[in-house]
Structures are given as C-alpha cells and as structure tokens.
Amino acid sequence: xxxxxxxxxxxxxxxxxxxxxxxxxxxxxxxxxxxxxxxxxxxxxxxxxxxxxxxxxxxxxxxxxxxxxxxxxxxxxxxxxxxxxxxxxxxxxxxxxxxxxxxxxxxxxxxxxxxxxxxxxxxxxxxxxxxxxxxxxxxxxxxxxxxxxxxxxxxxxxxxxxxxxxxxxxxxxxxxxxxxxxxxxxxxxxxxxxxxxxxxxxxxxxxxxxxxxxxxxxxxxxxxxxxxxxxxxxxxxxxxxxxxxxxxxxxxxxxxxxxxxxxxxxxxxxxxxxxxxxxxxxxxxxxxxxxxxxxxxxxxxxxxxxxxxxxxxxxxxxxxxxxxxxxxxxxxxxxxxxxxxxxxxxxxxx
Amino acid sequence: xxxxxxxxxxxxxxxxxxxxxxxxxxxxxxxxxxxxxxxxxxxxxxxxxxxxxxxxxxxxxxxxxxxxxxxxxxxxxxxxxxxxxxxxxxxxxxxxxxxxxxxxxxxxxxxxxxxxxxxxxxxxxxxxxxxxxxxxxxxxxxxxxxxxxxxxxxxxxxxxxxxxxxxxxxxxxxxxxxxxxxxxxxxxxxxxxxxxxxxxxxxxxxxxxxxxxxxxxxxxxxxxxxxxxxxxxxxxxxxxxxxxxxxxxxxxxxxxxxxxxxxxxxxxxxxxxxxxxxxxxxxxxxxxxxxxxxxxxxxxxxxxxxxxxxxxxxxxxxxxxxxxxxxxxxxxxxxxxxxxxxxxxxxxxx
Numbered sequence: 205x206x207x208x209x210x211x212x213x214x215x216x217x218x219x220x221x222x223x224x225x226x227x228x229x230x231x232x233x234x235x236x237x238x239x240x241x242x243x244x245x246x247x248x249x250x251x252x253x254x255x256x257x258x259x260x261x262x263x264x265x266x267x268x269x270x271x272x273x274x275x276x277x278x279x280x281x282x283x284x285x286x287x288x289x290x291x292x293x294x295x296x297x298x299x300x301x302x303x304x305x306x307x308x309x310x311x312x313x314x315x316x317x318x319x320x321x322x323x324x325x326x327x328x329x330x331x332x333x334x335x336x337x338x339x340x341x342x343x344x345x346x347x348x349x350x351x352x353x354x355x356x357x358x359x360x361x362x363x364x365x366x367x368x369x370x371x372x373x374x375x376x377x378x379x380x381x382x383x384x385x386x387x388x389x390x391x392x393x394x395x396x397x398x399x400x401x402x403x404x405x406x407x408x409x410x411x412x413x414x415x416x417x418x419x420x421x422x423x424x425x426x427x428x429x430x431x432x433x434x435x436x437x438x439x440x441x442x443x444x445x446x447x448x449x450x451x452x453x454x455x456x457x458x459x460x461x462x463x464x465x466x467x468x469x470x471x472x473x474x475x476x477x478x479x480x481x482x483x484x485x486x487x488x489x490x491x492x493x494x495x496x497x498x499x500x501x502x503x504x505x506x507x508x509x510x511x512x513x514x515x516x517x518x519x520x521x522x523x524x525x526x527x528x529x530x531x532x533x534x535x536x537x538x539x540x541x542x543x544x545x546x547x548x549x550x551x552x553x554x
Numbered sequence: 555x556x557x558x559x560x561x562x563x564x565x566x567x568x569x570x571x572x573x574x575x576x577x578x579x580x581x582x583x584x585x586x587x588x589x590x591x592x593x594x595x596x597x598x599x600x601x602x603x604x605x606x607x608x609x610x611x612x613x614x615x616x617x618x619x620x621x622x623x624x625x626x627x628x629x630x631x632x633x634x635x636x637x638x639x640x641x642x643x644x645x646x647x648x649x650x651x652x653x654x655x656x657x658x659x660x661x662x663x664x665x666x667x668x669x670x671x672x673x674x675x676x677x678x679x680x681x682x683x684x685x686x687x688x689x690x691x692x693x694x695x696x697x698x699x700x701x702x703x704x705x706x707x708x709x710x711x712x713x714x715x716x717x718x719x720x721x722x723x724x725x726x727x728x729x730x731x732x733x734x735x736x737x738x739x740x741x742x743x744x745x746x747x748x749x750x751x752x753x754x755x756x757x758x759x760x761x762x763x764x765x766x767x768x769x770x771x772x773x774x775x776x777x778x779x780x781x782x783x784x785x786x787x788x789x790x791x792x793x794x795x796x797x798x799x800x801x802x803x804x805x806x807x808x809x810x811x812x813x814x815x816x817x818x819x820x821x822x823x824x825x826x827x828x829x830x831x832x833x834x835x836x837x838x839x840x841x842x843x844x845x846x847x848x849x850x851x852x853x854x855x856x857x858x859x860x861x862x863x864x865x866x867x868x869x870x871x872x873x874x875x876x877x878x879x880x881x882x883x884x885x886x887x888x889x890x891x892x893x894x895x896x897x898x899x900x901x902x903x904x
Contacts, residue, residue: 351738354746388701388790395702396787421794425802430686435747438791440738441784443770445792447798452775453835455691457807460824460831465828474811474820481810485803 208238209525211518212294215245216272217310218507218514222250225309227532228514230260236522239263242297244290248271256420265551269293275507279317291315295322299499305501305521307492309514315504316352316495325547326530328537332497333364334436334504335371336395336443337490340427346372346381347424349436350443350493356435356533358401361385365406366540367533369413374527376430382403384419384429386438396416398435425490450485492517494524497533501525558588558777559875560660561868562653565595566622567616567660572600575659578864580610585865586872587611592647593640594638594640596620598662619643629667641665645672655844655851659864664853667701674852676880678887681706681716682847683714684786684854685721686793687840690777696722696731697774699786700843702791706752706785715756716890717779717846717883719763724877726780734769734779736788746767748785761890784812800835842867844874847883851875852870 211332213221213229222245233239241264243250248270254261271288286292291310297303299322308315315513316334321482325332333349349356349365365383372381385403392402395418406415416429421442434442461471472477476508489504491513495502501524505517524530563579565572572595583589591614593600594862598620604611621638636642641660647653649672658665666684675682684701698714699706706714715733722731735753737745744750745768756765766779772780784792811821821828833839837856841863845852851874855867874880 238726246813255740290810339802341802354738354744386791388704388787394704421796422801424795425798434791437738438788441736441771441788442791442795445774445795446771446799448772448775449796450803452689452691453800453803456831456835460827463827463830467824470820470822470824470827472820474817477813477817477820481806481815485806533878 209236209305209522209528210240210242210303211521212242212297212306213243213518214291214294214306214308214384215243215250216290216306216506219309219510221309222246223253224509224511224514226250226253226260227511230257231262231266231515232407232518232522233260235519237364239518239522241265241450242294242303244269244293244297246272246290255336257456267293273314275311276312277314278283279313280309281315282311283317283321284505286318292318294320295319295502298502299323304525305503307503307505307514307517307521309505309509312351312504315498315502318533319495319498319502323502325497326499326534326537328397328534329363329367329497331360331363332495333367334370334439335496336444336493337376338424339485340425342427344376345424345430345432347375347434347439347443348496349434351436351440352495353436355437356398358398360406360425361398361402361433361435361538362405363434363497365413365415365431366400366411366536368433370527370533370536371494371496372430374529374532375523378430380414382416383428383431383433384416384423386421386424386432386434386442387418388420389422390418407503408499436510447487450512468496480506488513488516490516492520494520496529497511499530501530558590559586559655559872560590560595560653560724561871562591562592562647562656563868564644564656564658564660565593565600566640567658568859569659570731570856570860571659572596573603574859574861574864576600576607576610577604577861578868579614580607581861581865582868583610583613584769584870585813585869589868589872591615592617592644592653594619594643594647595622596640611883614861617643623664623822625661627661627664629661629663632661632664632773633671634803636664636668642668643798644853645759648852654875655853656858657726657853657855657864657867657871659855659857659867661684662701665852669845669848669850669852673848675847676730676849676887678884679713679717681713682845683717684789684843685718685846687726688774688782688796689835689840690775692777694699694726695774695777695780695792696726697782697784697789698743698846699784699789701786702845703786705787706748708748708755711748711785713847713887714783715752715763715781716761716886718783720883720886721844721879722878723844724882725873730764731780731783732778733766733783734766734773736771736774736782736784736792738770739769739772740768744796759890779873789842792860806837838863838866842870844870846879849880851880
C-alpha cells in the first residue's frame, strides 16, 4: 500500500462549515483509504460531530482554534492579523511539512494571499494560478488562471502554460496535452500585447509543449485543446459566464418539460437519462480549484458546496499529491531554465 | 404610414452570399413593408435571382460592382484599396444619405475599419462598440463591447454605458434600464484600473443612468441588469464562451435522449416543447450585432447565417433607424457634456 497522505482542512471555511467539511472528509476517506486529516477549527463545534463519524475520527487529528476568516474579511487585513485563524493554521501545517496539502472552502482572496505568503511560489514561477477542470465535448480540459491574477504579463502566461501542461499530463492523464491561449481571434495580430508576446515565446522556444496557438471562447467547450491559458480576469469571466449559461439552459429545458401535458409525459420516460445528464454536468463534480505554482498543494472548494462537493475537492488535492504535480512542475521549469539562454528569455519578455 | 426606410446591403458579404442576402431581404420586406433596399454586388450573380423575387425587386435597386472584401482580407489593406468593394459602396451610401443604414455579413474587421473611417463616430463618442442582445432568465439584455476594442479606457466604458442605456430604453423598451460593469467581483477594489475608474465616474456623476455597479459572468444570464458593459476583449470571450456552453449542453441533452429506449419514447412526447425551446435559443434570433456610436446605422450579420438570420439583422437595423437611436445617443451625450464641467471629466479619466 502507498504512503498515507495527510491533508490539512480549514474546518471553519465555507457557508456550511464545519458540518460539510466533516461530512465531506468522511466521504473522501471512504473513497481514499490512504487519507489522514488535520482539522483546524472550533472544537466546541467539531468534537461532537467528529465523535459520531467513527471512521473519520480514527484518521483525523483536531487542532482547536476559535479564530476564523470571515467571508467578507479583506485579504490584506487577514494577512496581518489572521495568524491564529483555522485557515492560516491549516496552511502553516503544509509549510511545516505536517501536512501534504490543504483544502479550504473559505474566503478565496484571503486563502490566495495567505497561501502565497506562507508557502511561496515554486522556483521559476512568479505567480500562482487558480486552476480548474471544464467539461467538454471530448472529456475534460484544464483552464488557468481563473482569478488569482487580474492582470498578467507574457512571462506569467508562459509559466501558466507549463504548469497547465504538467497538470493535464499527470492528473488528467492526457499523453501529450495540447495548449491554447484564449484570445478573440486566431490570427497572430489579434488580442492584447501580453498574449501576442506569450504566443511568440511559446512558438519560438523549444519548450517540450504542444502549443496550438490562439483559441476563442467557443473552443473551450469543444475540447480542441486540453489546456486553456488566460489571465485571471478573462478566465474568471469565462468560467462564470459558462456556469451562468449552463444554468440558463437548464431552466429553459425545465420550462419546456412543464409547458404541455405531452411534454410532462415525455419527462417521465426520459427522467432517468436526464438525471444521468444532471449528474454529468453537476458542478459538485468539478468542485475544487487548485492554486497551482505554490510550494505545497492548496485547493479552494466552492464556499456554498455540500459534503459531496467538498469530498471532490479533497480528492483533487489527493490526486495532486499522489502525482507529485508540484515536483514535476519544478522539474519542467528547471529543465527549461537550463535550456533557455537567460538573455533570450529576458529579451523576449521584457 | 411611416416614412420608408432605405437599407444598403453588402450583397456579397458572408459565406452564402449573395443568395442568403437576397432571400433574407425578401423575408425582411414581408415583415417590414416600409423597407427599401440598395443592393451592392455582382449583377451577374444577383440579377437573375432578384428577378425571381418579385416583391423584393420592386423595392430594391441594384448597384453593380465585382470587387469584394474576402473573409481573410486584412482590414488595413481593405481600407487602402477596397474603395469599390460591395461593402465599401454600401457604407458610402449611408455616408451620402442615400441609405439610412447598412447591413453586411462580410469580414468583421474590414466592416468595422471602413465604417469607422467613412461614417466617423458620433460627437462625444471616441470609439464605437459592437453591441448585441443576450437571452436571459428575465428576457433580453444588451451587451457591449463584443470585440471592436480589445483594450478600453475608463472613458470608453462610460461612453459604452450611455450608448447601451439609450439602446435598451429605445429598442428593447426597458423603461429604466439597469447598467452593470462586467468584473470579477462586486467589491470596489476588484478588477482592472479602467473598470474601477469607470465605476467611480458612473457612481459620482449625475448621469441620468441607473448604474448598478459591478456584475460577474454568471449575472449575465440571470438578467440582473439590462445593459452589460465591458471591453471588447472580455465581451468577445464571454459571448463566445456562452455560445460554446449552450452548444455543449444541447449536445449533452441530445445524447441523453438517445441513451435509452425509454428516453427515446420520452423524446417523442416532449418533441414539440423541445422544438419550441430550440426556437427560443435559436442563434438566428439573436443575429445582427450593431456597431453603436457611429454617424449611421451599421449592423454586422454572422457570416454563416441563413436567410432567416439575415432578415433578423435587417430588422435590427430597421429598429435602430425607426427609434432614431443614434440621435438619442447624441442628445444624451450632449446633455451630459453640458452638465459636466469639462475639468471634472478630464480629472476623472486622465
């Protein structure tokens, strides 16, 4: 059997904490018997619940703190005065090597700020990127950055391409992931300056990476590339627009099935298949955004998710740890740094 | 009866020109009996077809040219040497007052470049914005810019807000349109510098405009605002991501109905309602993006549309002309310019 994996959990983060954190950890433990947990949070709210989850309590260690990051706390303020919060203590556990990764459903801005401060970025990586899966017509793709960096330069985008490629290869299992830069046209002259520069670097360098050039918004869901690279502003808007559109269409479909007697009968027959479809596009299946590029595995769960969604986020962290994604990113970056003449890189991006 | 409206058509623009242009004009004429057309294109390809469309030939005037803008022509090149193309001659007709507006399904970049060059922007408007409708849970919203300007400053975004508001009020008939700026969070500190500046101007000015602050990608389809303002890069990605997601979900739904015998039976019962739904989300119903902010009505049809879609685009142009949208935008801008102290505006945006 493989080495046990220890995950630090911010037990107080998210709309329904600590309940869904504990229930989610319990689910994850059943799926992944090699998991151990460090729970950080208010023992008055956790102890009784934990005692009832027999299997979980055997593999979890509770660390008491009453201090929490609230959903409307400003990241800058949390960085200064949040040293004893459940979120920060969980991150510290990764820093100190007591845990292999951390999962939190709490305040996104605070989590990013503290994780960057405490864990620092991997050598050769300037900024981490919020990364997640997308369902596509061909399976799943990876998209980054989804909001960690509103503004990105060409160097950031090149680093995101490398990180995304390693992630798709190791965690998604794509043998040779195709990488595309999200733009508003496929011609070389399209888009912003950082995008054009990044494309030039990716095209002209001898990176061991299958760069497909620019893609457009409607290419995301066709799965024409495995890795979609973009700045955090555009990525966040695209992610949320896709979520909103999916919701809109399901509302329309639901209305269609209610619009006539025949349609209602049709629904009865098709219900099983439609339920399966709902499962296929269930946002809980895609819960858990990785903050890629840090010295440590850090996964952000959606704040409003339930136990199933939180268990998925824990699973994502476990996969990253098992696949040693961070070490592979470092290796890749080091290899590239060695290959590139420093001057060439400097000249191209500055 | 109202004054007749004359629309100049680039008969050679689009994947299936001139066929769908003529068929579309013929459909539009049946819906809008007050329409007249100037057709610009190759008479060898048009004359016979036109003769067969009796009703259309009575209200259309053919202007022969064999020169066309190809779909891969560069805008800069077309601006220099495209003076006798069907697209350019149609734009010239608006400039000279022979037509009230122009519709083309041709090369988007060339159309924007030539329309801006020939028609110029309205007084007080620095850049035009590609504008279109979006279906939402509450009806329809307007979004701009969808790709005319990859990079926008705060002043552009404020001007787009005014243009979008006037459009929603006059063409969509929203009594007091709500306006939102597309961002990656609703807090004041979120997003790029131009967005924060634009929000400040819209908030602090005494513009007669219901500014709702920042919205996020998933708010587009809920219809929480009537006008979504964004730079052309973000708007284009959001539009295409929404289109791609809608397509993905329809593929998933289709697969669900084929996945079992019961589901196939269900489909038979629900077919009528599902067909209606397809009609409701039919992209042809949303065809026709307005290039708002020019001295003249200019509508871009999707290049791959059919006659029905092209007729919709003509209808959009007719609505803009009937509602005198451009004059109302000018009035609004002039009113604001008068109200604002010039210094104040300068200080805020520079």
